[in-house]
Amino acid sequence: xxxxxxxxxxxxxxxxQVVNWIGAHKxxxxxxxxxxxxxxxxxxxxxxxxxxxxxFSGQKTYNGVAMLTTTPVKDVDTNFPGLVTEERRxxxxxxxxxxxxxxxxxxxxxxxxEKYAYKxxxxxxxADYLHAQVEKWGDVIVVGDFNIAPEDRDVHxxxxxxxxxxxxxxxxxxxxxxxxLGFSDVFRKFEQDDKSFSWxxxxxxxxxxxxxxxxxxxxxxxxxxDVCIRCDIxxxxxxxxxxxxxxxxxxxxxx
DNA sequence: ATGGTTGTTAAACAA
Numbered sequence: 001x002x003x004x005x006x007x008x009x010x011x012x013x014x015x016x017q018v019v020n021w022i023g024a025h026k027x028x029x030x031x032x033x034x035x036x037x038x039x040x041x042x043x044x045x046x047x048x049x050x051x052x053x054x055x056f057s058g059q060k061t062y063n064g065v066a067m068l069t070t071t072p073v074k075d076v077d078t079n080f081p082g083l084v085t086e087e088r089r090x091x092x093x094x095x096x097x098x099x100x101x102x103x104x105x106x107x108x109x110x111x112x113x114e115k116y117a118y119k120x121x122x123x124x125x126x127a128d129y130l131h132a133q134v135e136k137w138g139d140v141i142v143v144g145d146f147n148i149a150p151e152d153r154d155v156h157x158x159x160x161x162x163x164x165x166x167x168x169x170x171x172x173x174x175x176x177x178x179x180x181l182g183f184s185d186v187f188r189k190f191e192q193d194d195k196s197f198s199w200x201x202x203x204x205x206x207x208x209x210x211x212x213x214x215x216x217x218x219x220x221x222x223x224x225x226d227v228c229i230r231c232d233i234x235x236x237x238x239x240x241x242x243x244x245x246x247x248x249x250x251x252x253x254x255x
Numbered sequence: 256a257t258g259g260t261t262g263t264t265a266a267a268c269a270a
Contacts, residue, residue, distance in 0.1 A: 009270085010262055034270085036263070061263055062270095107270060115269095147270095201270090203259035245261075245270080 001096060001253045002027040005143035005216055006237075007104070007199070007246035011035040011066070014244055015043050017237055018068075019050050021248065025234070028070050029095050030248075033104035033145045035064030042066070057088040065091045065102050065144075081132075082125035090126075092133065098224070098255060099137040101130065103144035111168050119147070123174040131181050134221060141253075142183060142219040145199075145246065148175045150185060154214035156195060166213055183219035186251050187231045198233050199246045207238055218251040227254040 004027040008014040011032060022030055030052075037043070037058045047054045047068055057078035058064035065088060067073060073093035080090050092101040103126065108119035133140050148171045152158035161167040179185070187196075197212025206212065218231055231251040238247045 013262070034262095061268090109269080201259080202261050204256095205259090242261090 001029070001098065001255050002250060003029045003031070003100065003141060003143060003218065003253065004248050004250045005031040005033070005102070005145070005218060006248035007033040007145040007216060007244060009034045009036075009244045009246065011037050011043065011064070012041075013242060015046060017240055017244075019046060021237060022050055022052060022068065025250065026070075027250065029100060030068040031100070031102035031143045032066040032068065033064075033102070035066050036061060037064055055091060055093055057091045059086065059088045063088045063104055065089060065104050067091055067093055067095075067100065067102055069093075069095050071096055080125070080129040082128055083122065094137075096255070098253075099133060099140045101133060101140060101142045101144075103142065103146065105145060105147040107147050108165050108171070111163060111165055116165065120170055120174055123171075123178070127174070127178050127181065130178060130183075134181055139221050139224050140183075141221075141224055142178075143217070143249075143251075145215060146175065146217050147215055148172060149213040149215055150175055150217070153194070154197070156197065156211045156213065161213075166215060179219070182221045184222070184225040186218050186220050186225055186228045187214070187233075187249070189225065189228060190231055196233055198249055200238065202245050207243075216246055216249045218249055220251075220253070224253055224255070228252070229254055
């Protein structure tokens with residue numbers, strides 16, 4: 001089972017790239033973030049024409065998440081307890097018997113800001129939800145744009161980013177709290193190139209200079225971690241014309 | 256370089 005996650009930064013703009021990518025890579029599940037499209041305007045026809053079904057939770061202008069799958073989803077959650085908000089940042093579903101949670105974590109803007117405090121509170125509520133999901137389903141995969149670089153090796157210039165947004169200790173501790181529920185960052189199960197990143201700012205030719213962060217993650221509970229046979233970042237879509245600022249992350253599980 | 260770019264939506268906000 002191949003599961004991918006990709007922050008597309010507008011599904012409307014990126015739809016041709018998404019269709020092309022699923023045609024080439026044929027994931028069983030593609031989790032999307034920042035679709036920025038209402039459910040009414042979701043491009044289901046084009047997705048279906050590619051052989052995929054779609055479950056989605058969107059809004060106008062901001063946020064929006066979706067799961068594209070080759071088989072029907074069951075038990076879809078879009079409103080997590082403790083996260084009662086208009087923001088469409090979460091969707092969970094069961095695919096082929098595997099529970100998958102897709103997150104678009106709050107960015108937080110700047111350490112110390114109101115949005116930063118909200119990010120930490122939001123992550124706490126997500127941890128509670130994930131704890132309940134593990135209790136309920138046993139094995140769980142969590143994917144998404146975490147907007148947190150877990151460690152310094154996930155940052156192109158750790159000193160420049162020291163205690164900055166996406167890298168601060170409280171954010172990393174919030175991620176650790178989630179990992180302690182029994183999750184592993186499956187990317188680190190495998191040997192990886194140094195300076196492997198999943199997001200590069202549009203500005204300052206950051207991609208060309210590989211000035212990136214690894215903030216898009218695939219987490220799995222122990223049994224699923226054990227059957228994970230690869231996890232890679234596909235940098236190629238970041239080279240497209242009008243690219244998303246994020247690259248897809250792909251993990252394959254023998255289930 | 257206290258900058259730079261992209262997306263949405265109509266001058267500013269979010270990332």
